[in-house]
Amino acid sequence: MAKVHVCNVLVYDNPSAFLKPFQFEITFECIEDLKEDLEWKIIYVGSAESEQYDQVLDTILVGPVPEGRHMFVFTADPPNPSRIPMQDLVGVTVVLLTCSYKEKEFIRVGYYVNVDYADAELKENPPATPVYEKLVRNILATNPRVTRFKIDWDDQEAVNQENVPPTTSAASLNAHEDPFGPLKNPVATSKSEESSMEVI
Template sequence: MAKVQVANVTVLDNPSQFCNPIQFEITFECIEELKEDLEWKMIYVGCAESEEFDQILDTIYVGPIPEGRHMFVFQADPPDTSRIPVNDALGVTVVLLTCSYRKQEFVRVGYFINNEYSEQELRENPPPQPQFDKVIRNILADKPRVTRFKINWDDGSNSLGTNITEGIEAQSTVEESTQDVPSAFTENTQNSMEVM
């Protein structure tokens, strides 16, 4: 059983100018004390066809974690626009929140983002080079996609083999069922944070 459950994620300052920081308020529950840190990452998918353009916007470490309910705001600078392909600058992309314990990812929450110009004229006649200072970022906050992976939470090595194998099988099942989804974004059947 997972020792950490994400209870809620709230997108802050949304919609927002593309160049503003991206902010999430994350609430999670820990069913027993964790002696080591949780590693949280925020990843911006720059291009659906290639992970080469994914950007880790920030990584933070939270811990050690006492038993109970915890909440924090995860804020990161916007993506580096020079690393986003021109053809993928506008339209729909994805931002991912991942959490790992002992370098084992156990949860991934993904949100679709719609980037478009705030001015009608620019939407109808987009310039050849994107003008990010005039782009509005809208994170589709009510439609998160949640993926969970089984990991080994314990110090003991007795259960390590079983748990790692189960984790690999769980990940393979998710990836096989979502072949048409961008490689950096796996999808679960659970579409609401309320069912977490």
């Protein structure tokens, strides 16, 4: 049984300028005290074609974590646009929020992200060289894809993670389906001016 359950994720400041930081408010619950830290990551998928363009925007350690419900805001710098293939900069991509315990990933929340120009003229006639300052990103926060992995929380014999090794590419949003196909576990709601999803 999982010892950590992600209860809710709020996406702040969405939509926003492409060069602004990402902000996720994460609420999670521990069913018992954890001896080790939880490792959270925000990963931006630069291209659906190759993982080499994935960027880990930030990694934080949270712990030690006592039993109970906890909440924090995870803020990360935007991706470096110069490391994204020019043909993949504008359009639909993915941002991943992952959590691991003892270097074993047990949950991944993936969001589609639409990147485009806010200016109608630039939309119609995009410049040959992207103007980063004019780009806007919109995280489709009401349609997350949640993937859970079984891990061994107690350092006993390794548990089979549904025979699917975690990866960080766009395809990893759902290891068994087309990454841009129907969502798996689309348990989401919208709240006030902030976008949110609830994970049960």
